[in-house]
Amino acid sequence: MTKTVNDQTTPLAASDFGRDFLWGCATSAYQIEGAAAEDGRVESIWDRFCAQPGAIRDGSTGAVACDHYHRWPEDLDLARSLGVRAYRFSIAWPRIFSGPGARPNQRGLDFYARLVDGMLERGLEPWATLYHWDLPQYLQDAGGWQHRATIDAFVEFADTMSGHLGGRVKHWITHNEPWCTAMHGNFDGAHAPGGKDLATAMQVCHNVLVSHGRAVPLIRANSDGAQVGISLSLHPISAASERPQDEAARVRQDGLRNRWFLDALTGRGYPRDVLALLADKAPQTAAGDMELIASPLDFIGVNYYFPEMVEDAPGTEPVDTRLVLPAGLERTAFGWEVAPGGLTALLTRIARDYQPAAIYVTENGSTYDDVVGPDGEVDDRERQSYLVRHLLALRETIAQGAPIKGYFAWSLLDNFEWGEGLARRFGITHVDFETQRRTLKTSGKWLRAFLAGADQSADPSADPINDSTNG
Numbered sequence: 001m002t003k004t005v006n007d008q009t010t011p012l013a014a015s016d017f018g019r020d021f022l023w024g025c026a027t028s029a030y031q032i033e034g035a036a037a038e039d040g041r042v043e044s045i046w047d048r049f050c051a052q053p054g055a056i057r058d059g060s061t062g063a064v065a066c067d068h069y070h071r072w073p074e075d076l077d078l079a080r081s082l083g084v085r086a087y088r089f090s091i092a093w094p095r096i097f098s099g100p101g102a103r104p105n106q107r108g109l110d111f112y113a114r115l116v117d118g119m120l121e122r123g124l125e126p127w128a129t130l131y132h133w134d135l136p137q138y139l140q141d142a143g144g145w146q147h148r149a150t151i152d153a154f155v156e157f158a159d160t161m162s163g164h165l166g167g168r169v170k171h172w173i174t175h176n177e178p179w180c181t182a183m184h185g186n187f188d189g190a191h192a193p194g195g196k197d198l199a200t201a202m203q204v205c206h207n208v209l210v211s212h213g214r215a216v217p218l219i220r221a222n223s224d225g226a227q228v229g230i231s232l233s234l235h236p237i238s239a240a241s242e243r244p245q246d247e248a249a250r251v252r253q254d255g256l257r258n259r260w261f262l263d264a265l266t267g268r269g270y271p272r273d274v275l276a277l278l279a280d281k282a283p284q285t286a287a288g289d290m291e292l293i294a295s296p297l298d299f300i301g302v303n304y305y306f307p308e309m310v311e312d313a314p315g316t317e318p319v320d321t322r323l324v325l326p327a328g329l330e331r332t333a334f335g336w337e338v339a340p341g342g343l344t345a346l347l348t349r350i351a352r353d354y355q356p357a358a359i360y361v362t363e364n365g366s367t368y369d370d371v372v373g374p375d376g377e378v379d380d381r382e383r384q385s386y387l388v389r390h391l392l393a394l395r396e397t398i399a400q401g402a403p404i405k406g407y408f409a410w411s412l413l414d415n416f417e418w419g420e421g422l423a424r425r426f427g428i429t430h431v432d433f434e435t436q437r438r439t440l441k442t443s444g445k446w447l448r449a450f451l452a453g454a455d456q457s458a459d460p461s462a463d464p465i466n467d468s469t470n471g
Contacts, residue, residue: 008215011348014451016395022125022406022450024086025079025428026363028132028176030062031415033092036067039107043137044094045144046418049192060421066413067436069111076118078429078438079198079412083451086125087361088408089115090132090176093157099138100153104160112161116168127362127408128165129231130158130215132206133181133191133418137434140193145181145204147285151211158215166223173362174219177233178261181208187318190419198317199281206283209264213292225325231362231441232261235308236345238328240324245312252277252319253310266354267294277319299405300350301362304343304390306336332366334424338386340393344400351402364390366409367417367424376439380431383443387428391450409447413438445460 014023030046050061070074079087095108119126131154139150162172175181182205186195195201212230219228237254239246255274263271269290275282313322330338347359358391366386370378387409414427422433428444433438440448 010392012395012450014453017398019427020110020405022086022360022404024088024125024127024408025064025082025084025125025412026088026408027068027409027412027415028090029092030132030134031411031417032066032068032413034062034064034067036063036167038069038262039095039111040098040105040171041092041095041108042098044092044134045137045140046134047191048137048140049194052194055194056419056421058421059422060416064433066415066431068413072115073118074411074438076122076124078440079124080122082444082448084124085157086127086406086408087119088127088129088173090129091161092134093131094134096157096160097136097153097212100142100350109164112165118166120467121169125171126169127171127173128169129176130161131174132176133185144193145207146186146200148207151207151214154211155214157274159218161260162219162222162226166219166226170223170226170296172219172223172226172228172378173231174215174228175208176231177303178205178208178212178230179233179257188339202278202281203283205260206285206289209289209293212248213295214335216297217297227298229297229299229360230265234304234346235306236342236349238307238309240309240311243312246310249310249312249321253308253321256319257308262350262354264293265297265300274319289438297356299358299360300354300356301360302350303363303410304346305364307339308343313422320416332386333369334367338366340389343393344397347397347402347404348400358401360406360408361394361404362408363410364407367426368427370430370441372430377440378439378441380441380443383428383441384446387443387447
């Protein structure tokens, strides 16, 4: 069982992490932008998926979300007010290309130029993610990520955006969580496009990784001095018991969940044990693919939320394992275990086994059932506690020698949370989706005080700064 860091009385200061440590916050295009049919944007797989009855828990869509497309100056002001130095965002592919052979949409290019300029004017380093799951629907209609033509389309997209923004954006993430693109989108059907076939999912996974590898040198060529990486959703894995069968299940789960990506990206190829398990459902590869996937990286981005516990379950796809959810553990409203020690275990393992040049925590956050008080405030002490304990774990990880260079809080805003719709809130800022009013939560006030070097024992509710804005 992953040890949980529970000591909230330990003094914690931003200075503990060093002057060069990068503090940031993160968002993604479909989750916040809205303006789904404006300025030449075309349909994405998420627009189509949201239209399917029952696909989204609360029946909502990202058509409006946080209306960030129109309110981005306010949101960047909010990010700046927190004291973060970096802002991670994603670029909506459907805003840039409208169909096969189409020229880039100038209105889409102009939007992201304005957005990046707004970051730079506020002293925020832009961290651009090229793909955060919003594939244009016209590409899905032609076969989607299952077909290698989508690799070519992604390379054109990456070339276009890095060429357009390369003089101003120096940090690029090719893909966010290819596991989710492949498995949630094409195996368990929880995400767009809603497929449920393991062989398709594994082919999607491979093609996404190939597209990553092909994009890396292009981005470097278009953006002098660029730092390029990928963000992976990774989990420390434990066995449900000491039975040899469950320990073997742990190895299998780790192989598909973690080693599949880390091994391939670092030049080791796909794990042979996982390929053997997948058998005829393993992806079809072409000559040179694995060398492309292993294009040298400047950093690995790690998105950490919770550990996984598994037991042996013969006949259960994809690798004969079943997730176990022990009773009595602290969990978020999503049902995810709160285990800050898992962050230390995961990052030290990556540093030891793969020796990356740098690791950034590109997402970490929690969802709780926030309550808006009579004064409009949101006192989310559970989220604040989550944040404090994970930063304590991160400080311990750095003390153990792992090359952790930065941390991005997920998320700046409550947003459209994919299959959960608007029902789950990850933000350190509350968004009233009817009025678009933004209100910094207690957790956000704590982070601001922490980054400013303020006394962390101070009552965040006593902050004199106005924390609400009207949309």
